[in-house]
Amino acid sequence: MLSNPPLFKYRRYWLAVIIVLLAILDPFGLASSSDKASAQWLNRMFASHYPSLGQQRVAVVLIxxxxxxxxxxxxxxxxxxxxxxxxRLLAYKPGAVFVDLLYSHDHSLGDPARGSQLLANxxxxxxxxxxxLWLANTGLKRAEAGQANTLAPFMQVSRPALVVxxxxxxxxxxxxHTQAGLMETPALALYREFCATHECKPPPVDAQTAAQRQPIAVQWGLKLAPEQARIADIRHCAAARHFLLDGVAQLFQAVFWKLDDSAQARCPYTLTLSASDLEVTEPDDQALIAELLHDRLVLVGANIASTGDWVESPVHGQLPGVYLHAMALDNLINSGMNYDHxxxxxxxxxxxxxxxLELGLLALIAVLKALHARRLAGHRAWSRWRRQEIWFFTSPCPSxxxxxSMLAAVSVLLSLNDITPVNVLGIVLLSLVLFSERIEAFFDRDR
Incomplete structure (x- = not known):
């Protein structure tokens, strides 16, 4: 045996190449699933500290x-x-309205009294x-190969907002880019309207510029709007937990996904009114609704048991799809074009x-593990700083x-530059390989 063998054998380099290819090609979606779980965990961790500027400007009306x-x-x-x-909604003078309903089929059954022109008026x-006013749009060319999109009477009195x-x-x-041309999504369309009447960070100059930008990695907030308790019973809504306790709980849920807390009702972050709230007749109630909706950006959606328009929030679980548009708009109001991406x-x-960068962190773990193995095998120091190397690799804790520390520093730098974080969960779990000898020794101590 060589007195000072190389850090890695050639076969280990081939193994490294295979690992890199697996990480890049992502077979079975393992890497992307791990990335997604890590991002969702971080979102849940910081959801209670999400800024409330956008929450003061956005409201959802649910049918x-x-x-x-x-x-x-x-x-x-x-x-x-x-x-x-x-x-009724018009009477409360909202600042702008997006309707997350597809008006692609005329269901008036040939009765003019029930025709689509009533609503178009x-x-x-x-x-x-x-x-x-924006209406949900599929971006498809209507009537081509059975494709559905907004009916002509509604197209003439509204603007399209892409939802597919x-x-x-x-x-x-x-x-x-769609079959019907370049189209903006509801969040950007409403954000442009917000910027027309409020000071904000400028949106893209046009849809072409917007299409070239990276999509939003939507961050979800947790704390309810202060006004929510004035319009609805929120006693069933789960209160925010302590930051550290919530972080530990969310970590276990991210690693052991069956340990979820779905029994806790996490009510939506965005101020929400039921369509029934618009029917109030008492002057005090009407004044309250006017206070909540006047000059706000209002998104109208549906929460009907038989519909399939649902999105998955890492903080709230399943929500009606309109909340994704509302939360993306909230992200834009808070951060402008400096949103996470x-x-x-x-x-x-x-x-x-x-x-x-993630592969670099994994390579660092592999190098540190190899240096620990050299130390345990009694080989000579690998570097010129023999004393420091012996001290550093006597225990896996410094490594x-x-x-x-590097993971934390990288995460902070990425956050400051509005970049989504690396796979924090994956790297933390893989770093535990540094303790493998101690773990094995613990379980083998009685043999």
């Missing part, structure tokens, strides 16, 4: 089953019923009163520099603290 039963209505709602709802009132996209995983794009991939390659 729910209780509203349908209260009005003896059905789903999809007849145009006449929708006309009444949007008339109400939407036209929004235009006349200077209240911008692909290729960005769980991120939220600002704009996308992933770096773009290298040209013609399926990875980016953040992936290389582990070094990895954790």
């Amino acid at each position: 729910d089953d209780a509203y349908l039963m209260r009005n003896d209505s059905s789903w999809p709602m007849p145009y006449g019923e929708q006309s009444k709802l949007f008339k 109400v939407f036209e009132r929004y235009q006349r009163q200077g209240i911008p 996209w692909e290729g960005v995983d769980d991120k939220y794009p600002l704009a996308k 992933e770096p773009a991939n290298f040209p013609a390659l399926p990875f980016n520099w953040l992936d290389l 582990w603290l070094l990895v954790m």
